[in-house]
Every structure is written in C-alpha cells, then in structure tokens.
Amino acid sequence: MAALPFESKPGLKSGPQPAVANPDVLRREDPRIRLAQLARLHDEAAETATFANLLGRAPQIMAVLGAGALVVAGLSFGAMPLAQTIVWLALVAAGVAALWRSYARAIEAPFEIYPLKSFAGDLSAILFYAGFAWGAGAFLALAPQANIAAAALFLGMPGAVIVYAARGKGVFFLAPVCALVMAAIVLRPLGGFAAASLALAVAGVMTGVSLWLERLSAVPALEQPAALATQ
Numbered sequence: 001m002a003a004l005p006f007e008s009k010p011g012l013k014s015g016p017q018p019a020v021a022n023p024d025v026l027r028r029e030d031p032r033i034r035l036a037q038l039a040r041l042h043d044e045a046a047e048t049a050t051f052a053n054l055l056g057r058a059p060q061i062m063a064v065l066g067a068g069a070l071v072v073a074g075l076s077f078g079a080m081p082l083a084q085t086i087v088w089l090a091l092v093a094a095g096v097a098a099l100w101r102s103y104a105r106a107i108e109a110p111f112e113i114y115p116l117k118s119f120a121g122d123l124s125a126i127l128f129y130a131g132f133a134w135g136a137g138a139f140l141a142l143a144p145q146a147n148i149a150a151a152a153l154f155l156g157m158p159g160a161v162i163v164y165a166a167r168g169k170g171v172f173f174l175a176p177v178c179a180l181v182m183a184a185i186v187l188r189p190l191g192g193f194a195a196a197s198l199a200l201a202v203a204g205v206m207t208g209v210s211l212w213l214e215r216l217s218a219v220p221a222l223e224q225p226a227a228l229a230t231q
Helices: 023-029 031-056 058-075 082-107 113-135 148-187 192-217
Strands: none
Touching: 031 058, 031 082, 031 113, 031 148, 058 082, 058 113, 058 148, 082 113, 113 148, 148 192
C-alpha cells in the first residue's frame, strides 16, 4: 500500500528540529571575549587622550619660544650685532611656524588617532630643530658679559615649560640646547667651568623630570589573556 503524503518515513523524526548552535554566536557571547574587547577599547581611548593632551599643550610651547626669544633679544639689544639677533629670531620663528602648521592640521580632527599620532611624530622633529635654533642664541643673541645665572636661565626658562608641555619629548629640545650652550660657555667663554657645571646640572635635572612626567602620563595597558587577544 502506498504511503500517505503526511506519513513519516522510517528513520526520520517528525516535528520541529532543534537549532544547531552557531560557533560564531557562542564566541561573541563569551563574556571573556567581551572583556578583551573592552580592554582594547580602553587602551585606544587612553592613547587618544594622551595624544590629545599633548596637542592641547602645543600653544604653550609656541608661546614660550616666541616670547622668550623676544625677551632675550630685548635684553641683549645693543650688546650684540643687530644682524646676528635678527638671524637668531628668524631661526626660532621658523620652528614656531613649523609647530603651528602641524598643530593647525591636527586640531581639525582633535580626537582622531591618526592625525594625533602624526602630530606627535612631527613634534619630536620640530622640537629637535627648535632646540638647535634656540641653542644657537648662545652664540648669536646672548651677550658676552652674561653671567652664570643668565646662561642657566637661557637654558632653563624655555626648557622647563617645554618639559612640562611635551613630557618625555622635551628631551629632543633639551639635548641640542644643552650641547650648544656648553659649547658657547667653552668657546666664548661665558662664565667658565662654573657656568658649564651649572648648565649641565640644570639640563640633567630637567631631563630627569621630563622622563618622570612621561612615565606618569603613560596609561598602563590592561592585561589580557593571550588566548583571548588572538581570538
């Protein structure tokens, strides 16, 4: 006898079949995976905040370089040839202009990680140039009769602000400034061995503070299990 259309065939179960669990769905629902994703989001947000704070302090660096150069030029007016002072001001102004250009480009998207990273990289190079430009003032703008205190202030005044504003990147500025100031103390000379020792001590202290501030501002990454990070 022929089987009826609604009759079940042998070996098959009638009724609704149970849904097969999707491995991808189970993986997404694993709370450990969610925790690993949250940790990655935390790290990205912390990195973005660090770079954004660095961008927000860039105007302080521009202000101290511009205003400081004008103060030094005004104090040494008449004691140094005007042409030398103008050349030095132009060198410092070029560094300020480069920093302003990089700042203006990054501030258009102040919370985008890629422009912020690009600005941080540009800042290191700009500070390195600005350090050479500022340090050249020990030869071009600092009066020959400058005493030990003047040499220390010439190094320490902009250095302290830049160390605070740029954190660990302040070392890029301090290194060339210290080298040129030390060379000027020896070659001109400006105060002799005592001035050289004081300038070196000031640079050493500010370098230590710069590295310390860099460690304080760094946000430690959340620890993630290796198995979760690769999933």
